[in-house]
Structures are given as structure tokens and as C-alpha cells.
Amino acid sequence: MDIILEAFSVFLSWQNLLVVGIGVAIGTVIGAIPGMTTPMGVALALPFTFTMSPVTGILLLLGVYKGGLYGGSITAILIKTPGTPAASCTVLDGYPLSQKGDARKALDIALYASCTADLISNLSLILFAGVLASFALRFGPPEFFTLIVFSLTIIAGVSGPSLAKGILSACFGLMLATIGLDLVYGTERFIFGDYRLMAGLNFIPVLIGLFALPEIIDRAARRARPGGLRSQNLGIGATLADYLKVLKSTIRGSIFGVILGAIPGIGGAPAAFLSYSEARRNSKNPEKFGKGEIEGVAAAEAGNNGVAGATMIPLLALGIPGDVITAVILGAFMIHGLRPGPILFEQNLPMIYALFMGILLSSAYLLLVGKVAIHFFSRVATVPNRILYPIVFVLCVYGAYAVNNNLFDVLVMLVMGLVGYGMLRLDMPVAPFLIAYVLGPLLEDNFRQSLLIADGDNTIFFRNAICITFWILTCLSLFVLIRSRIQAARTGKASVLTTGG
Amino acid sequence: MNSDRRRDLAAALVFLTIWLGMVLYLIPQGVAVPGSIKVAALSPDFWPRLVAYGAIAASVFLLVETLTMQQPHLDEEEAEDAAQYQLATLPATLRILVLVAALFAFYASLTTLGVVAASVVLIFAMMLFFGERKLWLVALLSVALPVLLYLFFRYVASVPIPLGIFEN
Numbered sequence: 001m002d003i004i005l006e007a008f009s010v011f012l013s014w015q016n017l018l019v020v021g022i023g024v025a026i027g028t029v030i031g032a033i034p035g036m037t038t039p040m041g042v043a044l045a046l047p048f049t050f051t052m053s054p055v056t057g058i059l060l061l062l063g064v065y066k067g068g069l070y071g072g073s074i075t076a077i078l079i080k081t082p083g084t085p086a087a088s089c090t091v092l093d094g095y096p097l098s099q100k101g102d103a104r105k106a107l108d109i110a111l112y113a114s115c116t117a118d119l120i121s122n123l124s125l126i127l128f129a130g131v132l133a134s135f136a137l138r139f140g141p142p143e144f145f146t147l148i149v150f151s152l153t154i155i156a157g158v159s160g161p162s163l164a165k166g167i168l169s170a171c172f173g174l175m176l177a178t179i180g181l182d183l184v185y186g187t188e189r190f191i192f193g194d195y196r197l198m199a200g201l202n203f204i205p206v207l208i209g210l211f212a213l214p215e216i217i218d219r220a221a222r223r224a225r226p227g228g229l230r231s232q233n234l235g236i237g238a239t240l241a242d243y244l245k246v247l248k249s250t251i252r253g254s255i256f257g258v259i260l261g262a263i264p265g266i267g268g269a270p271a272a273f274l275s276y277s278e279a280r281r282n283s284k285n286p287e288k289f290g291k292g293e294i295e296g297v298a299a300a301e302a303g304n305n306g307v308a309g310a311t312m313i314p315l316l317a318l319g320i321p322g323d324v325i326t327a328v329i330l331g332a333f334m335i336h337g338l339r340p341g342p343i344l345f346e347q348n349l350p351m352i353y354a355l356f357m358g359i360l361l362s363s364a365y366l367l368l369v370g371k372v373a374i375h376f377f378s379r380v381a382t383v384p385n386r387i388l389y390p391i392v393f394v395l396c397v398y399g400a401y402a403v404n405n406n407l408f409d410v411l412v413m414l415v416m417g418l419v420g421y422g423m424l425r426l427d428m429p430v431a432p433f434l435i436a437y438v439l440g441p442l443l444e445d446n447f448r449q450s451l452l453i454a455d456g457d458n459t460i461f462f463r464n465a466i467c468i469t470f471w472i473l474t475c476l477s478l479f480v481l482i483r484s485r486i487q488a489a490r491t492g493k494a495s496v497l498t499t500g501g
Numbered sequence: 502m503n504s505d506r507r508r509d510l511a512a513a514l515v516f517l518t519i520w521l522g523m524v525l526y527l528i529p530q531g532v533a534v535p536g537s538i539k540v541a542a543l544s545p546d547f548w549p550r551l552v553a554y555g556a557i558a559a560s561v562f563l564l565v566e567t568l569t570m571q572q573p574h575l576d577e578e579e580a581e582d583a584a585q586y587q588l589a590t591l592p593a594t595l596r597i598l599v600l601v602a603a604l605f606a607f608y609a610s611l612t613t614l615g616v617v618a619a620s621v622v623l624i625f626a627m628m629l630f631f632g633e634r635k636l637w638l639v640a641l642l643s644v645a646l647p648v649l650l651y652l653f654f655r656y657v658a659s660v661p662i663p664l665g666i667f668e669n
Contacts, residue, residue, distance in 0.1 A: 050658060051658045162509075162566060164560075164562040167555070167556075168516055168559045168560065171520075171555055171559060172556075174552045178552070182532075182545035184543060185535050187533040187534070187545050188532075189531065189546075189549065190527070191531075192531060217600060219631060220600040220631070221594070221596055221597050222593075384633070386628060386631035386633045387631075389627070389631060390624045390643075391642065393604075393623070393627065394623070394647060397620065398616070398620075398650045401662070405661060407608075407611050407612065411608055414604055414605060418601065425508075426512050447542075448543055455540065456540035456541070486570070489571045490571070
């Protein structure tokens with residue numbers, strides 16, 4: 001009880017109450033803008049959190065995350081241009097509804113389904129994160145090593161159509177993370193006499209470079225897209241009866257979202273497509289799906305938003321980010337000298353509870369922001385990229401510089417932007433690169449600590465059931481990924497699992 | 502052989518070369534190894550080597566994958582959409598080169614011009630380059646945004662933004 005009271009005292013400040021709402025609003029705008037992605041938005045918001053308290057800063061990023069997941073649906077429904085990859089499933093029924101003059105109904109259902117799924121996902125986070133963290137207290141270096149290997153395998157496998165490209169991307173990230181002084185001996189690695197590399201490359205310029213710059217560089221090679229929002233009749237909104245009609249699909253989709261979200265690497269898009277196909281399979285009128293069925297919109301949005309709270313479960317309980325956004329949030333923890341994981345639950349429980357309170361509040365803000373501002377945000381979303389991208393670039397420059405007050409970080413960001421652009425052209429996923437870069441030092445540290453404990457004996461990585469389980473899971477996921485790749489080669493269509501990251 | 506397959510084949514060969522170069526040259530040259538190490542796996546170069554061997558295996562796997570398996574393709578609609586907005590190859594490449602050169606020139610000018618003035622010039626040029634024609638809007642945004650960001654970082658976040666020759 002004392003802990004909850006203490007958590008309230010940490011959480012209840014006007015800054016916290018305000019930033020959650022601001023975060024959701026920013027996220028909704030960013031999610032709605034085609035060409036801006038939620039990870040980009042969270043990365044750009046990160047430098048503005050440096051001077052905030054840890055709880056306030058992290059709540060701002062979480063607000064952007066949740067708003068971004070929902071925002072993608074607005075333009076998906078109104079102009080058939082999904083703001084995020086996950087929202088491409090919402091297009092299937094949302095846009096036909098819009099064409100029939102029922103845009104307002106589709107937007108309302110998308111909002112209600114998103115908020116319901118978000119709430120269910122948040123409650124699962126609160127229920128399961130603590131349990132998982134107390135279990136993870138039994139983890140030593142070998143268990144953490146095998147867990148990270150398992151997580152990276154899935155992230156590399158599901159982030160793009162080719163497992164080999166995913167693994168290569170992760171290897172580049174792991175190698176980049178070795179730049180700096182050696183963890184054990186303090187000797188130099190890949191510094192080549194440049195003192196600026198001694199502390200390694202900072203995570204934020206790497207992140208901004210990889211996620212924001214490639215889109216901007218790619219824009220130079222494209223024609224301007226015509227269009228934008230036409231003035232159209234949005235029709236009437238959804239009723240309680242409409243909401244109750246889609247509630248079953250919403251809850252089912254939320255559960256899919258929670259399960260897939262808790263597994264590192266899967267993300268919102270596969271959850272949305274799985275939820276949609278299940279809703280169609282269980283519907284009395286499956287033929288209406290794809291032609292403007294509100295249940296399709298609800299199922300897609302529930303699957304998409306159901307992942308938001310659940311992706312925080314492995315991050316908070318184990319310190320393992322499951323996707324790029326949670327990797328950025330991990331970066332925000334590290335900036336404030338904190339490391340999520342079982343130890344944080346032991347030592348700083350009031351802070352965790354304060355975060356839970358803010359996360360629950362974000363569901364309410366999502367409803368408010370979505371309800372009040374659908375018209376406004378859908379207009380902001382039509383700001384052309386020719387104006388938007390130069391602005392984004394300058395935000396990137398200020399953000400990268402502000403990390404260490406160092407112009408070298410701007411150069412790192414530019415170089416990583418070129419790397420990211422190369423990866424974009426080669427169809428290589430960047431998520432494994434970044435997550436491997438963040439987890440690299442932790443992975444190597446646990447690897448070497450394990451061998452130090454065992455005096456070089458490799459069998460320590462199989463020392464108990466936990467390690468063996470993670471190895472089995474790694475092999476199993478490799479088997480499933482390779483099999484789905486072979487099937488994809490036969491049918492010529494990418495597996496639904498490989499659309500995330 | 503379609504263009505995606507040719508691209509992946511070239512990429513696999515380039516990656517293989519890079520990672521072999523890593524094992525044979527960059528790791529021995531770039532990683533300082535202390536004289537006496539009891540357990541080989543604790544040596545500072547063991548982990549980079551392990552990662553590089555993994556990457557070599559993945560490059561070989563990519564090579565095999567490209568040669569033996571069909572590429573999963575984009576939806577027809579997506580492919581059409583992508584093709585519609587792609588400029589012809591040469592102008593597109595030139596425009597990318599111009600943009601990248603401008604971005605690095607921007608970085609080089611940061612120490613003399615400072616972040617704010619360099620950003621004003623860059624936003625102005627970049628918006629025109631990307632095709633915006635409303636000059637008043639371009640001028641307004643390119644001045645207002647860097648100044649507002651400067652004020653935020655300088656006075657709210659207490660981050661000193663370098664102003665170069667405009668420092669005083």
C-alpha cells in the first residue's frame with residue numbers, strides 16, 4: 001500500500017498528466033502523416049525528454065507510441081493511405097466505408113476498438129510484467145545470454161522476407177556495438193586513434209540516422225504525390241449498438257495483439273492481419289469483409305493497438321526491447337541511468353507503478369484526442385512531404401547534437417542515414433540492426449561473464465532448464481522461419497509473420 | 502534473372518567480401534589484444550570474430566537463398582504504386598547524390614556558420630529542391646524553425662547550440 005501511495009506521489013504532477021496527452025496528440029499526428037513512422041516520431045521526441053524526470057520523459061514517449069499506432073488509421077480510412085504499416089489492414093474495410101459516406105462511423109469504430117485494445121493490453125502489462133520479472137530474478141548471465149539470442153533470432157527472422165538479410169542486419173548492429181573500449185580489458189576496439197570513438201557510438205544519432213534519414217534521402221528520387229484530403233461528407237458516427245456488434249472481434253483482436261506483442265519482434269502489422277482474418281473466418285457475413293464492414297476495421301485496429309502495452313512486458317520485466325519503439329524507450333531509461341529488468345522491479349517499484357498509472361491514463365487520452373481532433377489531424381496529415389522532410393531533417397540535427405552537445409554525433413547520424421538508405425535499397429530490415437546494436441553490449445557482457453564464471457567451459461550455456469528451453473525455442477523459431485521462407489518461395493507471397501519490424 | 506535477384510546476388514557477394522575483410526584485416530588491425538589471456542573466449546577479439554563468422558554464414562545463406570529460391574513479391578497494387586512515383590534511374594541517382602553532398606556540406610559548415618544559420622540555408626534549399634514553390638512559406642519556415650529550436654534547446658533544455666561566426 002505504501003508503494004502505491006509513493007507511486008501516486010511520483011505520478012501525480014501536472015507535468016505527467018500533461019505530457020501523456022501531448023504525447024498521444026503528437027503520436028496521432030505523426031501516425032496519420034504518410035511517410036512519417038511511429039519509430040521516427042518516438043526518436044524525434046527523445047531529445048526533448050533529456051531534461052525531464054525519467055517518469056515524465058518515458059510517459060511522453062509512450063504517449064507518442066500509442067498515438068502513433070492509432071493515428072495510422074485516420075488517413076488509412078479517409079484517403080486510403082495508411083500512415084503506418086499496421087494500418088494497411090485498416091484500409092481493407094475502412095476506405096470502402098469512407099467511399100460509401102460512412103467515414104465518421106469507420107473512424108469512430110477504429111477509435112473505440114483501439115482504445116479497448118489499448119486498455120486490455122495495458123491491463124495485461126500490469127498483470128504479467130511483475131510475474132515475469134520475479135521469475136527473471138532467477139536469471140544469471142547464461143540465462144540472459146540465451147534469452148537475448150532467442151529474441152534476436154525472432155527479430156531478425158520476422159522483420160523482413162529474408163531471414164539471411166535479417167541476420168546480416170543484426171550482425172552489422174552487433175559489430176557496430178563493439179566499437180569503443182573493451183568491457184573486460186579496457187583495450188581499444190576499432191577506434192583507430194580517434195578519441196571520439198572511445199565511448200562507442202551514441203545510440204540516439206544511430207537511431208535517428210537509421211530511421212529518419214533514409215526516407216528523406218529516398219524522397220529526392222520520387223515525384224511529389226498529388227492528392228490530399230478532399231472535402232467529403234463524413235456521415236454519421238458509430239452508435240453503442242455498432243460498438244457492441246464488433247466487441248467480440250475487438251476483444252479477440254486485442255488478445256492476439258497482446259500475445260504477439262509480448263513476443264519480441266512481431267509487432268502490430270502481423271497482429272492486425274491475423275485478427276482481421278480470424279474476424280472474417282468467424283463472421284456470419286464473411287463476404288462483406290473488404291467491402292466496408294465495420295467489424296473488419298475493429299478487428300484490424302484491435303490487433304494493431306493490442307500490442308502497445310504488451311511490447312512493454314519484455315522491456316520492463318527482462319530489459320529486452322521487442323521492437324524499435326521499445327528500444328528507443330530503453331534508450332530513454334538508459335539516459336536517466338536506469339536499466340529496466342527484474343532489478344528495477346526490486347529497487348524502484350514505485351516508479352514502475354507510476355509508469356503503469358500513466359500508461360492507463362494514455363488509453364483515456366487516446367479516446368479524448370481521437371474524438372476531439374479527427375478533423376484537425378486528418379488535415380495536418382496532408383502536409384506535403386516536400387515541406388515536412390526538411391523540417392524533420394533539422395529536428396534530427398538538433399536532436400542528434402543535443403545528446404552530448406557534440407557535432408560529431410551529427411556526422412554519425414548522417415553516416416548512419418546513408419547506411420540506412422543502403423539497407424532500404426537492398427530491402428534489408430533495419431529493426432534487427434538497431435535492436436542488436438542496443439542489446440550488443442548486454443549480449444557480449446553476459447556471454448563473457450558466463451565464461452568467466454565457468455572458467456571457459458561452454459557447457460554453462462546449457463546449465464539448467466531455462467537455458468535449454470531458450471535454445472529449443474531458438475531452434476524451433478529458426479525451423480519455422482526457414483520453413484515459411486521455403487513456402488513463400490513456392491507460392492511467391494511473403495508470409496504474414498514477416499511483415500513486422 | 503530479375504533485377505531484385507541480381508541486386509541480392511551482388512549484395513551477398515559484397516557482404517561476403519566485407520565480412521571476410523573484417524576477419525582477415527579489420528579485426529587483427531583494429532582490436533588490441535593483451536598479451537596473456539587464459540581463456541580464449543575472453544579475449545577482446547573473440548566476440549567480434551564470432552559475430553563476423555555468423556555474418557559470413559548468413560552471407561553464404563543469402564547467396565544460396567538468392568540462387569535457389571523465388572523472391573516473395575510485392576502486391577500488384579504496391580508494385581504499381583512504387584513504380585508510379587519512381588523517377589527514371591539516372592536523374593533519380595543524380596538527385597540523391599546532390600542531396601547527400603548537400604547534407605555533408607551542411608555538416609562541414611556547422612563549425613563556421615553554426616547550427617542555426619546552416620539550418621536556415623539548408624531548409625530553404627531543401628524545400629525548393631523537393632519542389633515547394635511558395636517562396637513566402639519556404640522563407641518563413643526556414644527561418645522560424647531553426648530559431649524556435651535554438652530558443653527551446655538554449656533556454657528550456659539548457660543545451661548550448663553552437664552559433665559559429667555568429668557567436669557574439
